Amino acid sequence: MIAGRYLRARRKEAFISVIASLTMVGVAIGVATLIVVMSVMNGFRAELLTKILGLNGHFTAYPIEREFTDYKDTIASIEKIDGVDFAVYFVEGQVLASGQGSSTGASVRGMDEENLKKLKLLYNSAAQGGWDQWDETRGIGIGYRLAQTLGVSLGDQVQIINPDGAMTPFGSTPQIKSYPVNVIFDLGMVEFDSLFIYMPLEPAQDYFKMFDEVLKPGMQPPATGPLDPPLTNEQMSEYYERIGRASAAEIFIDDPDDIAVMRQRLQSDPSSRPLILTDWQQRNETFFSALQVERVVMFTILSMIILVAAFNIISSLIMLVKDKSSDIAVLRTMGATRGAIMRIFSITGTTIGVIGTLSGVALGLIVASNAETLRAALSNTLGVAIFPPEVFFLSSLPSKTDPLEVTIVVCLALGLSFLATLYPAWRAAQYDPVEALRYE
Template sequence: MTDEAAPALNKGTRAFSRFEWLVAGRYLRARRKDAFISVIAALTMTGVAIGVATLIVVMSVMNGFRAELLTKILGLNGHFTAIPIESQFTDYKETVAALEQVDGVKFAVYFVEGQVLASGPGSSTGVTVRGMDAENLEKLDLLYGAAVQGGWDSWDDSRGVAIGYRLAQKLGVSLGDQVQLINPDGQMTPFGSTPQVRSYPVNVIFDLGMVEFDSFFLYMPIGPAQDFFKMYEDVLKPGQEPLDPMASDEEIDAAYMRVGQASAAEIFINNPDDIATMRGRLQADQTMRPMVLTDWQQRNETFFSALQVERVVMFTILSMIILVAAFNIISSLVMLVKDKSADIAVLRTMGATRGSIMRIFSMTGTAIGVVGTLVGLVLGLIVAANAEGLRAFVSNTLGVAIFPPEVFFLSTLPSKTDPYEVTVVVCLALGLSFLATIYPAWRAAQYDPVEALRYE
């Protein structure tokens, strides 16, 4: 022991004295005869680092996955879906205008929706058709900015369709090709209903980055959609007297006008989590027609609940890595205490207290946990920030699809680091590392100097 360290023994009652730091630091430095213990300490530190990094990366990816899904889902589907009741939804423009005046509503859109069979040279598949006009499409930034081929110019007069790039690949069509739509609810004949078959040119191909929307959604102007799904009714023009039953077709066309209908309206609010308050405001507005409101949490309750359960389970399972590393700290410290039994006895005979011995070995074990936690923190943040680049590199190198979009719904691997969760992971690792040092340090403090030196 150095001369400058000896006076510190008289200060053994002071927490973390210079003497204790010197001894703990010396035990952490590798020497030839302590090489085995040093290797175990290094492996333990590596285990802590891997556990912390893994937790940060996995939680960041799951946060990004949830946030990206939420952004995509709520980018096209509103926070509320308003379905009219009691009568046909012919006053959809007035209803949407009234909805947008409610405090907290960002905007609202109306649409016509139906299920059809889409057919192309490649194959046929079921799709969801949505009819929307250009004014409403411009409100959906996610869709409006996702066009990779074609554009939305003159959309209302185009009588064409917009499809996702995955749907275009499946049908074997490209920009300008014809897509055949088959509606089973077609014309009524004396022999029953016949399917309605019409062809439309592809004017826009979009890429939303979400498999479900890029594979199963097809958009068309609202006028052709109303005509295709028969979402209209013929009413007498204002001031027009009822016609004679024997009136000609020309007289009927001149006396009646076609009034279009919408299927429902989507309502987008400023705060997606403020569902309860906004539901009350929308239902309390007496200026609007009766509607059934369905919010995004109800529509996706099972899906997002499953994601939440998965996050909790993954956090619990991966925390076991840190717990195993903490047990390694215990084993390495027990071996260190056994190896340094003679040193402990000498320190005790020179005046070191049991508390001082306990603090020395606590600092030794905690230092392993602190260094491992810091290394894991830096490594985890770097990997989480470059998750998609690393996924693409590994996937291209091995030739294996990692996180295939057909399974995970998204085309890229998102990552969103939550500072609160990172803090929890770091505190968990530091806490377990400290707790792991208590028993070995206590055992070291119980050594009897006489017994330890008897056979030296």
């Protein structure tokens, strides 16, 4: 009761009440800031992990010892291993893509429709066009940022240039082909939307010469030397069988963190061919380690806001103790113990911390759950790009609140608030009632 009366403002005590109110606001701002920043950083990590592992596998398998012509059998064998969700094979190459007067480097991936459907993130991200009858279209799918860079839309032609073309007496000549844009996808990640070009598997094998021509069983090779007229492609197909190759395979597992166990299973599978495996942690180790370090540093730095608010609790309580010295003396003469005086001022300071912490939690959760809406509103109001996607990789500001981290922030704020009350409360308990009332 007494602690509550000390918290309520009276006219002559307005200044102390203002200090206590500002201290409460400081605690609330510190708690809210910590919750919002940690939620946004969690959102960044989760969204980046979802995008990266939604397109690239948890393992990338590269063939060794022989050409990757048995990719279908290899994928079927890998998908039978316990813990493997699915696997896809693809043809990949680096090219120069040219559109309406603009050119840029790109990465071409050749995949058939069966494998595209396994990549749900990609298959469901078609902003224009669609992946239906993909194998028969002979067109390409590109990210919307790459389409903007090249100045193309659906149906426009994109010229793809590969320096490793046909061999001539004067060396290698660039291979140049044009393909219509059938799909424009939006993955929500700048790096992928501005880099990848998808192509049906067989045209990709043709373009990158990822096939071998093998003499059919029981057939004799056609006569060597000049033929007049030369054999057509249809005639050559009577003698030779074309066997396509893949560049690599992506393997998706059930538990992304179970890398060591799954690597052992994949490498020890007797039915699988020899493969070199690289996992997602190896490919992105530096990036995600930097994110983790940044989270720890930001938490430590922003915790200083709560610490400053705790010092404000100390200063406001010391001022309150000085102002209430005569009240303390009267209470002592009426029989109040030193412990009772300590409890009064501890409850006063802790109440400031509790109200500030609860207000900060409510404010932080509201802001964190509407982070993208607030970012867009501020960007439109100020006319400035806040969190530009070119810098932060993602086209929107993600937020993911972790209940455990919120609990840690609340415990930190309440703990510091309680500790901040101990010294002023102890000083109040040490007041000598005779000295305090001597000049009253």
